[in-house]
Amino acid sequence: MNLLAHEIRYDLLAIARNPRARVMTLAFPLILLVILVGISTGQTTVDGDAVGLKRFLVGGIATMSLMGAAYGSVVATVVTQRENGVYKRRRATPVSALVVVLGQAVATVTVALSTTAVLLVVAQALYGVGAPAAGLGLIAFAVVIGSLVFSCLAYAMASVVPNVDAAQPAIQLTMLPLYFLSGIWFSIDALPDVVRGFARALPVEPLADLVHRGMQHPSLNLRDLAVLAAWAVVGAAIAARRFSWLPKEIAA
Amino acid sequence: MLTNSLDAAVAQRLAAVHEQRETVIAVRGLRKSYGDREVVRGIDFEVRRGEVLAVLGPNGAGKTTTVEILEGFRRADAGEVTVLGADPARAGRAWRERIGVVLQASVPESGLTVRECLSLYAGYYRAPRPVEDTLALVGLQDKADQRAQTLSGGQRRRLDVALALIGDPELVFLDEPTTGFDPSARRAAWDLVDSLRALGVSIVLTTHYMEEAERLADRIVIIRDGEIVATGTPRTLGGRDGAEAQITFAAPSEPAGFAVERLHDGRFRLSSASVAADLHALSGWALSAGVELGELEVRRPTLEDVYLDLTGAPR
Numbered sequence: 001m002n003l004l005a006h007e008i009r010y011d012l013l014a015i016a017r018n019p020r021a022r023v024m025t026l027a028f029p030l031i032l033l034v035i036l037v038g039i040s041t042g043q044t045t046v047d048g049d050a051v052g053l054k055r056f057l058v059g060g061i062a063t064m065s066l067m068g069a070a071y072g073s074v075v076a077t078v079v080t081q082r083e084n085g086v087y088k089r090r091r092a093t094p095v096s097a098l099v100v101v102l103g104q105a106v107a108t109v110t111v112a113l114s115t116t117a118v119l120l121v122v123a124q125a126l127y128g129v130g131a132p133a134a135g136l137g138l139i140a141f142a143v144v145i146g147s148l149v150f151s152c153l154a155y156a157m158a159s160v161v162p163n164v165d166a167a168q169p170a171i172q173l174t175m176l177p178l179y180f181l182s183g184i185w186f187s188i189d190a191l192p193d194v195v196r197g198f199a200r201a202l203p204v205e206p207l208a209d210l211v212h213r214g215m216q217h218p219s220l221n222l223r224d225l226a227v228l229a230a231w232a233v234v235g236a237a238i239a240a241r242r243f244s245w246l247p248k249e250i251a252a
Numbered sequence: 253m254l255t256n257s258l259d260a261a262v263a264q265r266l267a268a269v270h271e272q273r274e275t276v277i278a279v280r281g282l283r284k285s286y287g288d289r290e291v292v293r294g295i296d297f298e299v300r301r302g303e304v305l306a307v308l309g310p311n312g313a314g315k316t317t318t319v320e321i322l323e324g325f326r327r328a329d330a331g332e333v334t335v336l337g338a339d340p341a342r343a344g345r346a347w348r349e350r351i352g353v354v355l356q357a358s359v360p361e362s363g364l365t366v367r368e369c370l371s372l373y374a375g376y377y378r379a380p381r382p383v384e385d386t387l388a389l390v391g392l393q394d395k396a397d398q399r400a401q402t403l404s405g406g407q408r409r410r411l412d413v414a415l416a417l418i419g420d421p422e423l424v425f426l427d428e429p430t431t432g433f434d435p436s437a438r439r440a441a442w443d444l445v446d447s448l449r450a451l452g453v454s455i456v457l458t459t460h461y462m463e464e465a466e467r468l469a470d471r472i473v474i475i476r477d478g479e480i481v482a483t484g485t486p487r488t489l490g491g492r493d494g495a496e497a498q499i500t501f502a503a504p505s506e507p508a509g510f511a512v513e514r515l516h517d518g519r520f521r522l523s524s525a526s527v528a529a530d531l532h533a534l535s536g537w538a539l540s541a542g543v544e545l546g547e548l549e550v551r552r553p554t555l556e557d558v559y560l561d562l563t564g565a566p567r
Contacts, residue, residue: 007372013363018363089415093376094346
């Protein structure tokens with residue numbers, strides 16, 4: 001337990017000092033929040049219910065920030081550290097893979113909770129858009145669950161990315177299409193039934209749905225949890241099978 | 253003759269001391285292939301406690317693969333490998349507490365200072381060496397609060413060494429540890445290896461610098477095409493101690509009665525198994541002929557000469 005706390009402490013330090021992580025998880029979502037929420041007016045519909053567009057976008061941007069922290073940053077970090085020999089050097093020490101992976105997961109959850117809190121405070125302060133008190137618990141729950149699920153998926157993705165140069169394209173190719181399909185920028189009520197059904201089977205929409213529910217009328221959707229749990233199992237299984245401490249060239 | 257006798261006596265004494273020490277690494281019939289290409293072809297060697305073993309060989313000879321099997325990063329296809337009493341491929345946390353590894357290539361921990369890097373790694377061990385002591389050991393005290401990623405190449409390498417030593421290991425693997433060092437940093441690294449040796453730490457070193465191997469190693473193993481082609485102390489490797497010395501000199505005419513070879517630059521070369529006697533005879537000839545022996549030089553084969561001969565590399 002002491003070793004895990006030790007690992008988390010230094011992982012948080014490294015994340016806090018990493019410009020890429022600061023931009024992907026905090027600066028970029030904050031800029032989007034200020035611009036998009038600032039210029040948005042009117043309403044949209046979520047599951048047929050009318051919702052203010054500003055409120056919808058705050059939930060969407062919070063989900064996007066969470067993806068940046070738990071998926072984008074983790075894929076980039078794991079691939080970079082593996083290919084640069086950092087993981088290999090750690091493998092030569094007594095530290096276990098479990099401590100390294102858990103340390104990163106807990107650090108990621110901490111960062112995601114902090115950035116979500118900052119986004120909600122800024123949205124409330126600038127635009128008067130906040131979550132109902134009863135919804136804050138659900139949002140925090142969604143952030144913790146989402147961070148863990150997307151950390152699993154990030155480790156799985158990192159295990160198939162061959163080198164540092166391929167990391168960013170792999171992240172963007174998997175994240176961007178999902179943003180458009182998953183209720184981040186606009187409600188999936190506007191999508192055809194078939195596409196909506198497809199989107200709901202993917203991992204981002206259930207997470208976004210949990211956050212939107214927290215922002216509007218707090219209620220847990222078990223379907224969301226089931227889909228997220230299934231993706232976590234898939235990600236963890238791939239990661240467990242393919243995780244390597246060694247650069248791809250050496251592991252081959 | 254006297255020198256050869258002394259060399260033989262020292263070699264014998266070293267061999268006797270070597271045999272008395274505990275074996276920390278034992279390799280028997282080690283084989284490893286990548287696909288159809290066999291890169292390690294049945295090699296055997298041992299490392300004793302407190303010994304510095306240098307593994308030399310050209311690029312692609314199989315030395316890094318061999319060392320990575322010893323470190324537990326790769327599995328052997330065949331043969332027996334025992335490191336500190338365990339199979340490295342199956343060894344656990346307790347075994348890793350006892351080793352330190354300097355990789356051939358790695359970058360510092362992202363975002364952390366030098367001191368933080370060492371503190372992070374110190375936390376992985378039950379009984380680490382104090383961080384400040386380790387900083388002093390590698391001469392990085394002045395850089396302790398600097399971000400590790402901003403260090404120069406040589407300073408990064410010293411941090412790599414510090415990270416390998418933070419666990420206070422009894423066996424250290426140094427894979428080309430002084431690559432990129434300037435001459436003074438290299439001397440400092442050699443002093444560090446000396447102090448580790450004095451503490452009884454066993455060291456496996458790979459290097460491309462013959463001077464480094466000669467200066468640091470108790471024994472040298474040369475690998476070529478996945479096989480060991482020579483093993484011995486720096487003095488005796490490849491029969492170096494028994495090899496004839498080369499006496500070269502310039503003279504106005506070829507000395508009579510000597511089996512000399514004329515070199516392209518006009519000087520003469522005499523292969524000598526008995527340097528003192530041959531020099532005495534040569535100077536006698538020069539005095540009687542009234543000539544000077546110019547540019548007189550006595551040279552035994554260097555470690556590099558032996559290495560190049562054994563690895564078949566062009567000179």
